[in-house]
Amino acid sequence: MKQIVQRLLQAVLVLFGVALLLFIMVRVIPGNPVAMMMGDHADPAAIERISHELGLDRPIHEQFFIYLRNVLRLDFGTSITLGRPVADLMTAAFPNTLKLAVCAAVFAWVTGIFCGIISAAYSNSFIDHLFMGISLLGLSMPVFLIAMVLQYVFAYHLHILPISGTDSWKSFILPAIALGWNCAGSVARLMRSSLLEVMEEDYIDTAYAKGRSHAGVLIFHALRNAFLPVVTMMAVQFSALISGAVITETVFSINGIGRLAAAAINGRDIPLLQGTVLFSTLAAVLGNLLADWLYLLLDPRITEAI
Amino acid sequence: MKKKMITVLAAVLLAGCGGKKEQGTSAAQSSVESGLLRGAVLCDITTMDVAETTDDYLIPMNIFERLFETRPDGEESKIENSLCKSYTVSEDGKTYDFEILGDVVFSNGNPLTASDVKYSFERLLTKGRQNTDIPLEVVGGEDLMNGKAESLAGFEVKDDTHFSVTLTAPNAGFIAELSSPCMSIVDEESTKNAGGFGKNPAEMIGSGPYTVKEWVSNDHYTLEYNPRYHGAEPSVKKVIMKVIPDAGTMNLMFQNGEIDLIDLGSLDSAVVESAYRTAWKDHIVSRPKVGLYFLAFNENNSYFKDVKVRQAIARAINVDDMITGIYNGDAKRENGIIPSGVLGYNKDLEPFAYDPSAAKKMLEEAGYKDGEIQFEFSMDSTMSSSQQLIYQSIARDLAAVGIKADIQTYDHTTWIDRRLGGKTDCYVGKWIMDYNDPANIMITFFGGESKANSRALNYPNIEIMDRVAKAPAILDEGQRIAEYQALEKQIVKEDAAWVPLVSELHLYCFGNRVKSFTPQWAGFGDFYVTDVVLG
Numbered sequence: 001m002k003q004i005v006q007r008l009l010q011a012v013l014v015l016f017g018v019a020l021l022l023f024i025m026v027r028v029i030p031g032n033p034v035a036m037m038m039g040d041h042a043d044p045a046a047i048e049r050i051s052h053e054l055g056l057d058r059p060i061h062e063q064f065f066i067y068l069r070n071v072l073r074l075d076f077g078t079s080i081t082l083g084r085p086v087a088d089l090m091t092a093a094f095p096n097t098l099k100l101a102v103c104a105a106v107f108a109w110v111t112g113i114f115c116g117i118i119s120a121a122y123s124n125s126f127i128d129h130l131f132m133g134i135s136l137l138g139l140s141m142p143v144f145l146i147a148m149v150l151q152y153v154f155a156y157h158l159h160i161l162p163i164s165g166t167d168s169w170k171s172f173i174l175p176a177i178a179l180g181w182n183c184a185g186s187v188a189r190l191m192r193s194s195l196l197e198v199m200e201e202d203y204i205d206t207a208y209a210k211g212r213s214h215a216g217v218l219i220f221h222a223l224r225n226a227f228l229p230v231v232t233m234m235a236v237q238f239s240a241l242i243s244g245a246v247i248t249e250t251v252f253s254i255n256g257i258g259r260l261a262a263a264a265i266n267g268r269d270i271p272l273l274q275g276t277v278l279f280s281t282l283a284a285v286l287g288n289l290l291a292d293w294l295y296l297l298l299d300p301r302i303t304e305a306i
Numbered sequence: 307m308k309k310k311m312i313t314v315l316a317a318v319l320l321a322g323c324g325g326k327k328e329q330g331t332s333a334a335q336s337s338v339e340s341g342l343l344r345g346a347v348l349c350d351i352t353t354m355d356v357a358e359t360t361d362d363y364l365i366p367m368n369i370f371e372r373l374f375e376t377r378p379d380g381e382e383s384k385i386e387n388s389l390c391k392s393y394t395v396s397e398d399g400k401t402y403d404f405e406i407l408g409d410v411v412f413s414n415g416n417p418l419t420a421s422d423v424k425y426s427f428e429r430l431l432t433k434g435r436q437n438t439d440i441p442l443e444v445v446g447g448e449d450l451m452n453g454k455a456e457s458l459a460g461f462e463v464k465d466d467t468h469f470s471v472t473l474t475a476p477n478a479g480f481i482a483e484l485s486s487p488c489m490s491i492v493d494e495e496s497t498k499n500a501g502g503f504g505k506n507p508a509e510m511i512g513s514g515p516y517t518v519k520e521w522v523s524n525d526h527y528t529l530e531y532n533p534r535y536h537g538a539e540p541s542v543k544k545v546i547m548k549v550i551p552d553a554g555t556m557n558l559m560f561q562n563g564e565i566d567l568i569d570l571g572s573l574d575s576a577v578v579e580s581a582y583r584t585a586w587k588d589h590i591v592s593r594p595k596v597g598l599y600f601l602a603f604n605e606n607n608s609y610f611k612d613v614k615v616r617q618a619i620a621r622a623i624n625v626d627d628m629i630t631g632i633y634n635g636d637a638k639r640e641n642g643i644i645p646s647g648v649l650g651y652n653k654d655l656e657p658f659a660y661d662p663s664a665a666k667k668m669l670e671e672a673g674y675k676d677g678e679i680q681f682e683f684s685m686d687s688t689m690s691s692s693q694q695l696i697y698q699s700i701a702r703d704l705a706a707v708g709i710k711a712d713i714q715t716y717d718h719t720t721w722i723d724r725r726l727g728g729k730t731d732c733y734v735g736k737w738i739m740d741y742n743d744p745a746n747i748m749i750t751f752f753g754g755e756s757k758a759n760s761r762a763l764n765y766p767n768i769e770i771m772d773r774v775a776k777a778p779a780i781l782d783e784g785q786r787i788a789e790y791q792a793l794e795k796q797i798v799k800e801d802a803a804w805v806p807l808v809s810e811l812h813l814y815c816f817g818n819r820v821k822s823f824t825p826q827w828a829g830f831g832d833f834y835v836t837d838v839v840l841g
Contacts, residue, residue, distance in 0.1 A: 029720075047726070081352060082350065082352060082523060082524065083352040083353050083358070083504075083505065084505065084523055088523075089523060089524070092522075092523060092524075093524070148554060151555065151558055152558070155558065155562065156558050156561065156562055159562075163555060163558050163559050163562060163564060164550060164552075164555050164559065165548070166525070250551045250552050251552045251554070251555055252552075252555070253525075253548065253549065253550045253551060253552065253555060255522075255523070255524040255525045255549075259524065259551065260524070263524075266688070266717070266718065267718070267719070268717070268718075268719035
């Protein structure tokens with residue numbers, strides 16, 4: 001219980017620190033968000049008037065406390081570029097990002113773990129080289145390239161999946177593969193190396209001595225311990241996926257958190273930027289907490305360490 | 307780099323498959339409901355309220371009407387009555403008496419009256435931030451905006467269909483200004499009671515041919531035919547505009563028959579050439595963008611203070627090379643400030659001839675050594691690929707005469723900040739006309755010190771700027787145009803404060819479901835849906 005409270009307090013501190021840093025950073029970098037909002041026809045008098053209306057001419061500490069008070073009420077302000085409350089925009093975008101993240105994670109983990117186990121079981125064989133070659137390709141191919149090829153083959157040529165959008169579950173297949181491809185490569189390589197490392201342990205020899213088959217040893221003795229580093233990676237991957245995938249969401253026209261973040265950065269949209277970055281921080285913090293909890297489940301020996 | 311890779315890949319992939327395929331054979335095409343037009347835009351709109359935007363005009367143009375509309379007339383344009391039935395102007399040019407159509411109702415059934423017109427004028431000053439210029443010309447506009455008055459004193463409603471507008475000073479371009487999308491007429495009753503006007507589709511009540519059914523932020527918006535519209539029933543009964551932020555995806559969707567109309571200006575020129583120029587050539591329509599690219603000098607810069615440097619630069623730039631090299635001929639050379647296609651365009655104004663030897667000689671005579679002149683050539687990272695190529699082309703031309711133009715790219719916000727603060731040395735600007743009158747561009751850039759400075763021009767000729775500001779009051783059209791042309795000649799030729807470059811053709815391509823399409827008169831990306839006829 002104590003550890004949990006400690007961890008939660010740490011999480012709150014991290015969130016506060018990020019909020020403060022972000023607040024300072026977006027105000028020290030050059031560029032006037034009001035001028036950006038008003039576009040090409042803006043004149044200096046109008047810019048001054050709007051800055052005053054938005055409270056951007058108040059002392060910075062005053063702005064921070066107003067901002068903090070509003071964040072605690074889940075009021076992130078109104079997006080300058082999209083003209084709507086940030087909370088509404090994020091609420092509308094999050095389900096799409098969540099669906100995409102879950103689909104991508106399922107694809108990445110199922111594929112990655114399967115390829116990793118097979119590669120470890122048949123290490124240094126043709127199939128091992130083949131899977132590791134594919135995983136290297138997954139790691140090295142940029143997402144936009146994978147996305148374009150998938151769109152071209154499955155949507156443009158074969159007409160079996162939509163090019164973009166979020167109209168049906170089918171719409172998420174191509175973006176999930178594009179987004180999960182890279183994660184699958186990482187998981188496969190880590191799963192393989194971790195399994196091979198565990199297979200060198202003494203207790204594995206004992207299992208063989210008891211007459212277990214190679215597959216039996218791999219699945220019933222080695223896999224659980226080999227999973228530990230993979231689980232950490234998966235938790236981190238998931239928190240990254242849930243923070244939004246800018247390129248995938250853009251290429252497949254998915255209204256998600258990543259696209260909001262990109263719009264916020266391009267438009268120096270301070271309220272939206274603060275909202276999306278705080279959300280990503282929260283996702284990262286929760287991802288790490290999840291990893292710790294999964295560690296506990298898989299290996300009770302490390303309870304004390306946590 | 308990434309963008310280039312995407313472009314090359316898209317071009318290769320599409321060229322490889324032979325470009326056009328039968329849109330009608332795809333699943334996306336066969337299930338489309340009749341009367342539906344599917345379009346796409348790269349960015350979502352921020353608002354549907356003209357008081358809050360100078361860019362997002364597609365919805366206002368189609369759900370509201372204005373007193374006048376500017377329509378294409380061959381290569382030119384003409385101003386037509388829309389809600390206005392007739393009007394007269396007083397001898398001093400300050401008072402306009404209008405009669406509007408009497409049988410027009412809004413989409414909620416309320417009749418459109420002179421009071422709605424007055425409210426629409428007042429609203430731009432009291433609720434809006436962006437389009438205050440035109441109603442500010444009306445007597446009492448300033449007081450209303452500053453909260454010193456409760457209504458627009460110069461706007462008198464006589465009865466439901468008659469009203470008069472008195473301006474603070476004569477402005478011969480006033481009627482043209484009233485055709486600007488920002489002068490849309492809204493329903494006073496429902497708009498006054500609206501809680502989220504501009505954001506909530508249900509509150510967007512206009513008298514135009516369409517109503518807004520829904521707007522899902524960052525995803526799509528839908529327009530539907532307004533059965534109460536007083537004009538002819540349009541071919542398109544419903545429009546779905548999807549937000550497709552990736553140009554490559556938009557291109558594939560068009561090729562796949564998932565959208566019916568594509569703005570080729572959204573795509574890279576390499577993709578247009580490889581995938582559209584040949585296979586879709588019969589489906590491409592174009593309209594000159596009534597506006598231009600220009601080179602703007604900051605005359606606070608120590609080199610650009612010298613008129614000889616500015617004139618030498620104007621001579622050193624090979625504009626014809628840009629037209630062939632960057633635009634494949636889909637652009638034309640501009641010669642002044644008032645772009646071709648606009649009232650007052652001076653076709654006889656001779657631009658500086660491209661002559662690098664003369665330019666070099668001028669610089670030598672002015673006492674500048676080879677390589678001595680260096681400046682920051684500021685670029686906005688969101689500028690179109692063609693605009694970025696213009697920068698490169700000019701930098702190359704200037705290098706040939708011994709001037710180093712150091713291209714510096716800034717993100718959009720920083721760039722605007724630098725321009726407003728007068729920190730840019732020199733940049734390539736672009737202006738598309740809001741309405742067909744030279745005042746629109748002349749006043750914006752040279753209508754006074756603050757206007758010129760906010761464009762980072764810092765043009766020092768106060769006398770000329772005073773004359774520009776006073777020109778709209780010249781009632782005789784011939785004299786007014788002559789004055790604009792004289793001022794234009796002074797600024798462009800004598801002072802060389804502005805180097806006109808090119809105006810582009812805006813290209814669109816329509817799919818197999820569309821029979822014809824007429825772009826907006828000024829080549830805006832936004833268009834009147836009534837100008838699309840489905841097959």
